[in-house]
Amino acid sequence: MPQAKRSRRKEARPEEIIDAALAEFAAVGYSAASMAQIAARAGIARSTIYLYYADKEALISAAFDLRLGQAFAAAGQGVALSSGPFREVFHEMLTLLYTRIVKSDALVLLKVLVAEGRQFPQLLTRYHDTALNAAMTMLTGLLKQGLARGELRPDVMGYDIKLVMSPIMLAAIWHLTFQELEPIDLAHYIEGHVSFICDGILTR
Amino acid sequence: MPQAKRSRRKEARPEEIIDAALAEFAAVGYSAASMAQIAARAGIARSTIYLYYADKEALISAAFDLRLGQAFAAAGQGVALSSGPFREVFHEMLTLLYTRIVKSDALVLLKVLVAEGRQFPQLLTRYHDTALNAAMTMLTGLLKQGLARGELRPDVMGYDIKLVMSPIMLAAIWHLTFQELEPIDLAHYIEGHVSFICDGILTR
Amino acid sequence: MPQAKRSRRKEARPEEIIDAALAEFAAVGYSAASMAQIAARAGIARSTIYLYYADKEALISAAFDLRLGQAFAAAGQGVALSSGPFREVFHEMLTLLYTRIVKSDALVLLKVLVAEGRQFPQLLTRYHDTALNAAMTMLTGLLKQGLARGELRPDVMGYDIKLVMSPIMLAAIWHLTFQELEPIDLAHYIEGHVSFICDGILTR
Amino acid sequence: MPQAKRSRRKEARPEEIIDAALAEFAAVGYSAASMAQIAARAGIARSTIYLYYADKEALISAAFDLRLGQAFAAAGQGVALSSGPFREVFHEMLTLLYTRIVKSDALVLLKVLVAEGRQFPQLLTRYHDTALNAAMTMLTGLLKQGLARGELRPDVMGYDIKLVMSPIMLAAIWHLTFQELEPIDLAHYIEGHVSFICDGILTR
DNA sequence: GATGAATGAGCTTTCATTCAT
DNA sequence: GATGAATGAAAGCTCATTCAT
Numbered sequence: 042m043p044q045a046k047r048s049r050r051k052e053a054r055p056e057e058i059i060d061a062a063l064a065e066f067a068a069v070g071y072s073a074a075s076m077a078q079i080a081a082r083a084g085i086a087r088s089t090i091y092l093y094y095a096d097k098e099a100l101i102s103a104a105f106d107l108r109l110g111q112a113f114a115a116a117g118q119g120v121a122l123s124s125g126p127f128r129e130v131f132h133e134m135l136t137l138l139y140t141r142i143v144k145s146d147a148l149v150l151l152k153v154l155v156a157e158g159r160q161f162p163q164l165l166t167r168y169h170d171t172a173l174n175a176a177m178t179m180l181t182g183l184l185k186q187g188l189a190r191g192e193l194r195p196d197v198m199g200y201d202i203k204l205v206m207s208p209i210m211l212a213a214i215w216h217l218t219f220q221e222l223e224p225i226d227l228a229h230y231i232e233g234h235v236s237f238i239c240d241g242i243l244t245r
Numbered sequence: 246m247p248q249a250k251r252s253r254r255k256e257a258r259p260e261e262i263i264d265a266a267l268a269e270f271a272a273v274g275y276s277a278a279s280m281a282q283i284a285a286r287a288g289i290a291r292s293t294i295y296l297y298y299a300d301k302e303a304l305i306s307a308a309f310d311l312r313l314g315q316a317f318a319a320a321g322q323g324v325a326l327s328s329g330p331f332r333e334v335f336h337e338m339l340t341l342l343y344t345r346i347v348k349s350d351a352l353v354l355l356k357v358l359v360a361e362g363r364q365f366p367q368l369l370t371r372y373h374d375t376a377l378n379a380a381m382t383m384l385t386g387l388l389k390q391g392l393a394r395g396e397l398r399p400d401v402m403g404y405d406i407k408l409v410m411s412p413i414m415l416a417a418i419w420h421l422t423f424q425e426l427e428p429i430d431l432a433h434y435i436e437g438h439v440s441f442i443c444d445g446i447l448t449r
Numbered sequence: 450m451p452q453a454k455r456s457r458r459k460e461a462r463p464e465e466i467i468d469a470a471l472a473e474f475a476a477v478g479y480s481a482a483s484m485a486q487i488a489a490r491a492g493i494a495r496s497t498i499y500l501y502y503a504d505k506e507a508l509i510s511a512a513f514d515l516r517l518g519q520a521f522a523a524a525g526q527g528v529a530l531s532s533g534p535f536r537e538v539f540h541e542m543l544t545l546l547y548t549r550i551v552k553s554d555a556l557v558l559l560k561v562l563v564a565e566g567r568q569f570p571q572l573l574t575r576y577h578d579t580a581l582n583a584a585m586t587m588l589t590g591l592l593k594q595g596l597a598r599g600e601l602r603p604d605v606m607g608y609d610i611k612l613v614m615s616p617i618m619l620a621a622i623w624h625l626t627f628q629e630l631e632p633i634d635l636a637h638y639i640e641g642h643v644s645f646i647c648d649g650i651l652t653r
Numbered sequence: 654m655p656q657a658k659r660s661r662r663k664e665a666r667p668e669e670i671i672d673a674a675l676a677e678f679a680a681v682g683y684s685a686a687s688m689a690q691i692a693a694r695a696g697i698a699r700s701t702i703y704l705y706y707a708d709k710e711a712l713i714s715a716a717f718d719l720r721l722g723q724a725f726a727a728a729g730q731g732v733a734l735s736s737g738p739f740r741e742v743f744h745e746m747l748t749l750l751y752t753r754i755v756k757s758d759a760l761v762l763l764k765v766l767v768a769e770g771r772q773f774p775q776l777l778t779r780y781h782d783t784a785l786n787a788a789m790t791m792l793t794g795l796l797k798q799g800l801a802r803g804e805l806r807p808d809v810m811g812y813d814i815k816l817v818m819s820p821i822m823l824a825a826i827w828h829l830t831f832q833e834l835e836p837i838d839l840a841h842y843i844e845g846h847v848s849f850i851c852d853g854i855l856t857r
Numbered sequence: 858g859a860t861g862a863a864t865g866a867g868c869t870t871t872c873a874t875t876c877a878t
Numbered sequence: 879g880a881t882g883a884a885t886g887a888a889a890g891c892t893c894a895t896t897c898a899t
Contacts, residue, residue, distance in 0.1 A: 054879095070361050072277035076873060086881045088875080097873065156274045156360025158422050169426050194444075200437030201429065203419070204412050211411035214418060218359050222373050225405070233404030237442060240398075258862090280890060290864045295891065462883090478768045481684035484869060494885045499870070563830050564768025565682050577834050602852075608845030609837070615823035616816050622826060623815070626767050630781050633813065641812030646849060648806075666858095688894060698860045700896080709894065 055093045058083050059104050067149040071101055071157050098161075101153065105164050108147040109171050127187035132235045134183060135209070138176060139231055143212050147172070152217050176209070177202050208234045259297045262287050263308050271353040271421075275305055275361050302365075305357065309368050312351040313375050331391035336439045338387060339413070342380060343435055347416045351376070356421050380413070381406050412438045463501045466491050467512050475557040475625075479509055479565050506569075509561065513572050516555040517579050535595035540643045542591060543617070546584060547639055551620045555580070560625050584617070585610050616642045667705045670695050671716050679761040683713055683769050710773075713765065717776050720759040721783050739799035744847045746795060747821075750788060751843055755824050759784070764829050788821070789814050820846045 061082035065074040076097060080087045094100045124130070142148065150168060158165045181202050187193040208230070215225055265286035269278040280301060284291045298304045328334070346352065354372060362369045385406050391397040412434070419429055469490035473482040484505060488495045502508045532538070550556065558576060566573045589610050595601040616638070623633055673694035677686040688709060692699045706712045736742070754760065762780060770777045793814050799805040820842070827837055 068363065070274065070276055072274055073361065073364075075871085077871095087873085088882075089880055091874070092879065152359060155356055155418060155422050157277060159272060160277070165423065166426060169423050173423070196440075200440065201434050203415055203429070204434070204437045204441050207411040207415035208408050210415045210418060211407055214359055214414060215407070218362050219369065219373050219377070222370060225407070230405050230408070233408045236404065237408050240444070279888085281888090291890090292865075292892075293863055296862070301890070476771060478682065478684055480682055481769065481772075483867085485867090495869090496871080496886075497884055500883070505869070560767055563764060563826055565685065566830050567680065568685075573831065574834060577831050581831070608848065609842050611823055611827070611837070612820050612842070612845045612849050615819040618823045618826060619815055619819035622767060622822060626770050627777065627781050627785070630778060633815070638813050638816070641816045644812065645816050648852075687892085689892095699894085700861075701859055703895070704858065 054085075054089075055103075056107065058085070058090055058093055059100070059107050062100050063104050063108065063146065063149050066101070066104070066153055071153050101161065102164065105150055105167060108150055109167070112141065112145065112147045112172065113175065127183075127190065127192040128235065128239050130186075131183060131239060132231070134179065135231055135234055138179075138209055139212065139227060142176070142209055143216050143227065148213055148217060151213060155214075176206055180205050205238055208238075258289075258293075259307070260311065262289075262294055262297055262304070263311050266304050267308050267312065267350060267353050270305070270308070270357055275357050275364075305365070306368065309354055309371060312354055313371070316345065316349060316351045316376065317379065331387075331394065331396040332439065332443050334390075335387060335443060336435070338383065339435055339438055342383075342413055343416065343431060346380070346413055347420050347431065352417055352421060355417060359418075380410055384409050409442055412442075462493075462497075463511070464515065466493070466498055466501055466508070467515050470508050471512050471516065471554060471557050474509070474512070474561055479561050479568075509569070510572065513558055513575060516558055517575070520549065520553060520555045520580065521583065535591075535598065535600040536643065536647050538594075539591060539647060540639070542587065543639055543642055546587075546617055547620065547635060550584070550617055551624050551635065556621055556625060559621060563622075584614060588613050613646055616646075666697075666701075667715075668719065670697070670702055670705055671712070671719050674712050675716050675720065675758065675761050678713070678716070678765055683765050713773065714776065717762060717779060720762055721779070724753065724757065724759045724784065725787065739795075739802065739804040740847065740851050742798075743795060743851060744843070746791065747843055747846055750791075750821055751824065751839060754788070754821055755828050755839065760825055760829060763825060767826075788818060792817050817850055820850075 058079070062074070062079045064082055065079045068074075074097075076087055076090060079100075080090055083090075090100070094103060150164075150172070154161075154165055154168055184193060184197060184202070184205070188195065188198065212225055212227065212230060262283070266278070266283045268286055269283045272278075273282075278301075280294055281291055283304075284294055287294075294304070298307060354368075354376075358365075358369055358372055388397060388401060388406070388409070392399065392402065416429055416431065416434060466487070470482070470487045472490055473487045476482075477486075482505075484498060485495055487508075488498055491498075498508070502511060558572075558580075562569075562573055562576055592601060592605060592610070592613070596603065596606065620633055620635065620638060670691070674686070674691045676694055677691045680686075686709075688702060689699055691712075692702055695702075702712070706715060762776075762784070766773075766777055766780055793810075796805060796809060796814070796817070800807065800810065824837055824839065824842060
């Protein structure tokens with residue numbers, strides 16, 4: 042039996058508010074987002090937000106907690122799956138990352154940080170230390186594995202891992218910004234990513 | 246004979262104001278930027294801004310005009326210079342692009358677009374059609390040249406040119422956002438960019 | 450049982466604000482009226498006004514609605530009352546009109562229209578079509594009645610009814626403007642109005 | 654020989670400015686009139702106005718001086734002209750007054766006074782004491798003359814002279830305000846004025 | 858005498874936030 | 879717990895006025 046509507050809503054409130062807030066941040070950014078619009082999106086009164094979050098800044102902070110948490114709840118296990126040749130595993134992992142990042146709700150976070158991150162140094166640090174580091178660690182791990190298998194050029198580890206990750210970020214930014222002007226064909230883009238990076242970092 | 250103090254300022258004013266505005270946009274974003282702060286940065290009264298720009302939106306629009314104009318005033322000629330092997334010309338061009346983009350004042354424009362571009366579709370289009378297209382055209386031209394010389398894999402042109410450009414954008418975004426948390430060693434980063442991309446797209 | 454204090458105020462607010470606004474318009478005109486002063490008169494914060502009226506123009510529009518409505522809620526029935534000789538009925542009606550118009554709060558509306566009506570063509574039209582037309586219709590009806598009774602010169606209807614109404618408007622304008630310099634003795638003025646008009650339009 | 658253009662303009666400046674100011678007052682009222690618009694109308698720089706008038710209030714004060722002066726330069730002599738029957742002289746004088754008042758530039762003054770006169774008590778007084786009193790004096794004189802000739806009812810002087818003047822004021826106000834909604838046929842209106850008043854105040 | 862540049866006070870309006878109900 | 883009413887601070891912008899040239 043489902044619970045009564047009322048109590049179900051009560052428990053869901055905080056997350057509903059965050060969802061509404063993120064939707065608004067995505068639409069107009071943090072500064073331009075108004076509590077009124079957020080409340081309207083959540084279908085509640087303006088003042089009700091303050092029952093759950095002390096102020097607008099607490100909202101964005103909680104939004105980061107929630108989305109980063111969600112992002113990592115499902116991540117991490119993808120790496121170990123395959124154990125085939127580097128190119129194959131790399132392709133798998135990139136597909137995973139593109140899906141999780143470019144198409145994810147968490148992309149708003151990046152947008153907010155790029156735009157207004159200086160006002161929220163803790164959020165910058167948190168995002169860097171979790172989301173970005175996680176992606177970089179995954180990729181580094183993958184490279185090390187490929188290196189151990191003798192598939193990669195030995196000097197590869199000497200370069201900045203962000204180079205390997207950069208097409209993902211471009212796709213993410215592009216998705217947020219220029220998608221409507223000039224859409225990216227993601228599947229084909231991933232092929233290119235694998236091809237350009239692999240055929241450069243593989244020994245031969 | 247130099248002109249009188251007053252008229253000298255008058256000529257310089259518009260640019261001074263744009264500079265101040267861009268500095269403020271860089272610091273807090275467009276929405277959060279206040280005319281008061283911009284005026285303070287420019288060392289003038291709030292209302293003086295309105296002598297030169299009709300409103301806040303005219304300010305950002307003019308800022309785009311100025312910075313995009315400046316960016317292209319000095320660009321373009323670098324390509325034809327070298328005619329050595331692809332790797333060398335590519336390295337030269339990347340060095341040029343990184344300098345012109347990552348370290349440029351025009352980077353704020355990208356930041357504003359990522360954050361609040363939906364409010365300014367014309368600016369989005371303008372930036373896409375000029376800055377981004379210019380960079381992509383330069384890179385495409387370079388690849389075609391390399392292809393003509395037989396230095397590149399023939400299938401290279403089939404992939405999205407943005408892949409070649411992506412490390413630049415990551416560096417740009419990073420510079421804006423995470424530079425203080427984890428700085429990028431740009432010279433070394435460029436080496437990696439050349440190495441990763443070239444050793445993948447060159448025939449062998 | 451009376452309602453709680455808060456909700457009582459809420460119901461009264463809109464009208465309180467209109468009252469304050471009209472008082473301010475009466476004092477300094479529409480353009481020169483400041484929302485701050487209106488709020489002060491109403492004993493509320495500036496921003497509270499915006500809970501009830503979208504902007505300053507909405508305020509004057511609502512003020513017209515309210516005052517014209519009030520003016521007509523009590524009007525109209527006075528005509529049918531008497532059925533004595535024309536002079537008597539005319540006197541009764543004028544007394545009614547003078548009271549309702551010259552001493553009314555709605556006089557501010559006329560003042561605003563004279564002064565700044567070009568900025569509000571709809572208000573001009575509304576006032577003309579309701580207030581003025583109503584007065585003119587009442588007077589025209591009265592004349593027709595007198596004509597039917599054979600008390601009036603037959604050519605009377607050929608002239609502009611506004612001539613009959615004009616002493617009322619002069620009194621109204623005077624009341625707004627020169628009352629303190631040179632007050633009008635209204636009762637005596639009405640006598641004169643009746644005398645001058647009647648002894649001119651009656652057959653004999 | 655006409656003087657040089659420059660010096661002619663110089664002498665004409667003050668009056669040109671007043672003309673521009675009155676035109677602007679007529680259009681939007683005193684408060685809403687901007688010095689910028691007035692200067693634009695006069696074809697000079699904003700600051701040039703201050704060479705001739707200390708501030709905005711001095712402008713309206715000077716405007717009153719000029720217009721009232723002009724109005725009276727040409728007035729007053731019309732009364733003595735005719736010495737025919739009252740009705741004829743009255744008609745002549747009314748025609749004069751309607752032309753001088755309703756179609757005059759000085760009508761703006763009345764408009765400003767109705768709208769914002771409370772801010773300028775001196776102007777109210779001046780206008781009342783000159784323009785209005787002059788008109789009332791002229792009419793009173795005419796009535797006295799008619800009375801002396803035995804053409805008028807003896808009790809006429811007991812009533813407020815403003816009653817005789819009121820159709821003029823209605824026409825003036827109407828002209829300013831509702832002319833476009835419902836124009837007045839002035840010639841016919843004057844006929845009515847004469848007819849209604851005369852046939853009321855004449856003995857028979 | 859005339860002006861363009863500049864300003865500060867004040868305007869309307871928005872919005873995050875508080876609080877009585 | 880939830881809300882509608884209210885507010886104060888601050889935003890963008892206007893405008894009468896001053897002043898160096």
